[in-house]
Amino acid sequence: MNAPDLTPRAATAPVEAGCGDVTIRQERGQRAVFCGLTGIVWLHRKIQDAFFLVVGSRTCAHLIQSAAGVMIFAEPRFATAIIDERDLAGIADMNEELDRVVRRLIERRPDIRLLFLVGSCPSEVIKLDLGRAAQRLSTTFSPDVRVLSYSGSGIETTFTQGEDACLAALVPEMPRAEADAAPALLVAGALADVVEDQFLRIFSELGIGPVAFLPARRAGQLPAVGPNTRYLLAQPFLTDTAKALEARGATRLSAPFPLGVEGTTRWLKAAADAFDVPEAR
The missing domain is CATH 3.40.50.1980 (Nitrogenase molybdenum iron protein domain)
Incomplete structure (x- = not known):
């Protein structure tokens, strides 16, 4: 029904007499990627x-x-x-x-x-x-x-939009945080468990918490979200998820994505600044 068509779309231009050159045209578009x-x-x-x-x-x-x-x-x-x-x-x-x-x-x-x-x-x-x-x-x-x-x-x-749609479907199911709840950090985007654990350790060393992840490892562990929730995107393609979180009152922390040393450092710094972590740490 929706099998991706990965076959290059190529057309050969007419070859003039005495000319051996062939022009290849490749059409690109949504059909050339996985669904x-x-x-x-x-x-x-x-x-x-x-x-x-x-x-x-x-x-x-x-x-x-x-x-x-x-x-x-x-x-x-x-x-x-x-x-x-x-x-x-x-x-x-x-x-x-x-x-x-x-x-x-x-x-x-x-x-x-x-x-x-x-x-x-x-x-x-x-x-x-x-x-x-x-x-x-x-x-x-x-x-x-x-x-x-x-x-x-x-x-x-x-x-990539499959993950975005999945997480956006989870957001309405997240518990509502109390209006006077302490500030909390939410990281949105599926990460390997070992990477998630590493981020938890780094945030703990910076004194940032509580920290939760979306999606959670188990269905019953969905984090609460509300006006005091600050969130970081771990993936660059979560547009619908971000809109859904903001509709629940969460605030996005503007930051590069955690890709590479520089991107990850600036991503962590955005969280540190939001939680008033001293530069010395």
């Missing part, structure tokens, strides 16, 4: 009790399996609910089919605490409103399992 579904490859490792259920075609299933490189005896925390001709033709009720798949999944995997329904195409194409389906299923399986949705469609998203 947002590929964000699942690192997100499913980060949120340890979450499951990503892609609602799409067999092509989508093959894409995720190939991108993740999961061995056949592994039990990954993602899968594809495959849409076939009966679903698209309206012969089968897609909401009932989805409910059945989700129920079987949760019965088989009782460790799931957060389920993402990830659209591989816009709702108009797959004829299923995943937002409403997520609300319905969340009510059904509450409080044990929270169900959210976002789009990983190749029509609507590119490689």
